[in-house]
Amino acid sequence: MFVLVEMVDTVRIPPWNFQRRLNEAIAEELNKKLANKVVYNVGLCICLYDITKLEDSYIFPGDGASHTKVHFRYVVFHPFLDEILVGKIKYCSQEGVHVTMGFFDDILIPPESLQQPAKFDEAEQVWLWEYETDEGAHDLYMDQGEEIRFRVTDEVFVDTSPTGPSTAPPAAASVEKKEAPYTLIVRTHFNVICQLKT
Amino acid sequence: MEMTQILIENIRIYVIWKNANAAMLSNYEIFKLLTDLKEQRKDSGKNKHSAGQQNLNTIMYETLKYLSKTPCSRQSPEIVKEFLTTMIPHKLTKAEKLQLLNHRPQTAVEIQLMVEESEERLSEEQIEELIQTIAEILPGDPEQENTAPADAEMDESLTSW
Numbered sequence: 297m298f299v300l301v302e303m304v305d306t307v308r309i310p311p312w313n314f315q316r317r318l319n320e321a322i323a324e325e326l327n328k329k330l331a332n333k334v335v336y337n338v339g340l341c342i343c344l345y346d347i348t349k350l351e352d353s354y355i356f357p358g359d360g361a362s363h364t365k366v367h368f369r370y371v372v373f374h375p376f377l378d379e380i381l382v383g384k385i386k387y388c389s390q391e392g393v394h395v396t397m398g399f400f401d402d403i404l405i406p407p408e409s410l411q412q413p414a415k416f417d418e419a420e421q422v423w424l425w426e427y428e429t430d431e432g433a434h435d436l437y438m439d440q441g442e443e444i445r446f447r448v449t450d451e452v453f454v455d456t457s458p459t460g461p462s463t464a465p466p467a468a469a470s471v472e473k474k475e476a477p478y479t480l481i482v483r484t485h486f487n488v489i490c491q492l493k494t
Numbered sequence: 495m496e497m498t499q500i501l502i503e504n505i506r507i508y509v510i511w512k513n514a515n516a517a518m519l520s521n522y523e524i525f526k527l528l529t530d531l532k533e534q535r536k537d538s539g540k541n542k543h544s545a546g547q548q549n550l551n552t553i554m555y556e557t558l559k560y561l562s563k564t565p566c567s568r569q570s571p572e573i574v575k576e577f578l579t580t581m582i583p584h585k586l587t588k589a590e591k592l593q594l595l596n597h598r599p600q601t602a603v604e605i606q607l608m609v610e611e612s613e614e615r616l617s618e619e620q621i622e623e624l625i626q627t628i629a630e631i632l633p634g635d636p637e638q639e640n641t642a643p644a645d646a647e648m649d650e651s652l653t654s655w
Contacts, residue, residue, distance in 0.1 A: 297596070298524045300517040328546040332553035342524070342553055343531060371524060380593055380608055382564070399556035447607070485607060 297375045300345055301338055304367050305329075309353075311360045319347060322366055330370060334477040337453050339374030340400055373400060375448045375480065385442050388423045390416060393438050395446060395482070402476040405446060409483035410438075450481035518588065521566035521596045522574055528558050565598035568633040577631045584616075584624065598632045600625060 305326070313321045323344050330341040349367035356363065375381060383395040383403060393410065395403040407414060411425045417437075425436040438444070456477045532554060543551075561567060574595065581591050586609060593608040602621050606612045612621070 297521065298519045300519060324547075327550045331550035333549065340553075342557060343528065343550060345527065371519065371527065376518070376589060378610075379589070380597065380604075382597075398560040399553055 299374050300369045301372045309362045339372040342371040345369040379448050402479040446482040449483050452479045522569040525561045525566050
């Protein structure tokens with residue numbers, strides 16, 4: 297579920313941090329910049345793993361801070377395709393079952409990927425699986441807070457960097473939809489779901 | 495950090511998996527890294543509550559909370575090394591070994607989901623053997639394992655009546 301990604305960046309150390317050891321100051325700046333943030337097409341950055349190379353530090357005219365080009369490796373949450381993961385059900389909606397792992401929330405099980413036949417109970421806002429046995433149909437509810445195992449089938453990266461003001465006048469006062477920068481589309485499996493309590 | 499590096503040098507091929515783009519890490523390595531980082535920050539800690547550090551604090555807290563409830567919290571470099579050495583003859587891919595290490599499956603069903611084409615590559619005895627090996631080498635949840643013998647004791651007392 298976690299990968300190491302090699303990155304390069306120029307880190308700015310302000311003069312009031314010059315008394316600190318360079319490696320520590322750089323590590324703090326990198327974590328400030330990347331931790332808990334999603335990098336487009338890479339994944340959710342967790343924390344700095346190590347610094348592999350430090351190039352010379354430069355001070356530019358007009359700015360008292362030092363600029364250092366750093367090669368480093370960062371721990372990133374980026375599950376591979378078909379990986380099995382465990383999470384908890386956050387809530388259910390028409391779009392499907394929303395699962396969370398605590399540190400990462402945007403995991404969705406679309407209705408077609410649930411065990412069939414699946415039905416959405418409007419009253420309780422919960423998806424349920426109509427499991428037929430010889431004795432009759434059992435309804436297995438996907439309740440909030442229940443642990444669930446799922447397999448990653450797809451990932452969606454959305455570039456949420458700010459765009460400039462549009463020239464066309466805004467059509468109406470529409471509510472800004474906050475799109476998740478990184479979403480996992482997943483599916484459940486027949487046998488594993490049998491472990492859910494009825 | 496030190497122990498992880500020793501692990502890297504001894505079993506470079508196995509623990510830091512490389513595919514075309516990146517090296518995969520096991521949950522245990524992240525758990526160790528974050529626990530060490532937490533210790534480090536606790537010792538130095540005046541400025542960890544500043545606005546800039548809040549993101550790191552949040553992600554560290556949540557990730558540690560998640561990982562502490564998984565099998566990786568009970569693993570060590572020696573256990574991982576032993577596990578990987580034992581897995582060599584089974585000829586599993588790196589991704590499959592990683593999933594077995596992270597999840598510690600206890601049933602055949604779980605193994606069939608993690609190992610691709612398991613019906614063709616592994617016989618039923620081999621799957622049973624795999625479950626045994628995993629249960630022996632990777633430590634399990636002590637709470638979970640304590641409830642099972644308790645039930646057995648209950649059954650015995652009932653039959654003795």
